[in-house]
Amino acid sequence: MKRSFLLLCFVFLALIIFYETCPSEQEAGIIRMKVMNVKRDPLGGSSVVILQDMDEKKAIPIWIGLNEANAIYREINGVVPPRPMTHDLIKNILEGLHASLQHVLIHDVRDNIIYARIVLSLNGKDIPIDARPSDAIAVALRTKAPVFVTDEIYRALSLDLKKGREKGSELSI
Numbered sequence: 001m002k003r004s005f006l007l008l009c010f011v012f013l014a015l016i017i018f019y020e021t022c023p024s025e026q027e028a029g030i031i032r033m034k035v036m037n038v039k040r041d042p043l044g045g046s047s048v049v050i051l052q053d054m055d056e057k058k059a060i061p062i063w064i065g066l067n068e069a070n071a072i073y074r075e076i077n078g079v080v081p082p083r084p085m086t087h088d089l090i091k092n093i094l095e096g097l098h099a100s101l102q103h104v105l106i107h108d109v110r111d112n113i114i115y116a117r118i119v120l121s122l123n124g125k126d127i128p129i130d131a132r133p134s135d136a137i138a139v140a141l142r143t144k145a146p147v148f149v150t151d152e153i154y155r156a157l158s159l160d161l162k163k164g165r166e167k168g169s170e171l172s173i
Helices: 002-021 066-076 086-096 133-143 150-158 161-166
Strands: 030-039 047-053 058-064 102-108 114-123 124-131 147-150
Touching: 030 058, 030 066, 030 150, 047 066, 058 133, 058 150, 066 086, 066 124, 066 133, 086 124, 086 133, 086 147, 102 133, 114 133, 124 133, 133 147, 147 150
Parallel strands: 102 147
Antiparallel strands: 030 047, 030 147, 047 058, 102 114, 114 124
């Protein structure tokens, strides 16, 4: 009985910690996103990661480098490289330090450059770290951490998916 009570307390404490470190979407003015796809831009030849809101109404395209696109593509398609790649290494370092990636927040755009931060948890302390959105997304996928965008980013960069579906096409980039 005592062991069950302790286990229940531990689970309850873990849930409290999770909800305290994971921002409340309504309170924080943020929207949770998921990786819809990563594609090559046919016009410019660069790569694009497409984030989609959880309601599947809007998407945000973010142009990224080829290496990051490959890292994201491998993770969403379950392709395991023979040796750890850079984002796998970051995940392994976090695990080795008993740190965790709490969430990614894409929070600003200036001069057509999108800014993100990852929030790590180490020894009960949240540590925000500046990151490129592509790297942050690649690590978030590996650690199963949520990706958020601010309301401002969502309004400024999102494209309506319903309009594309009405025309019978995919998201046009």
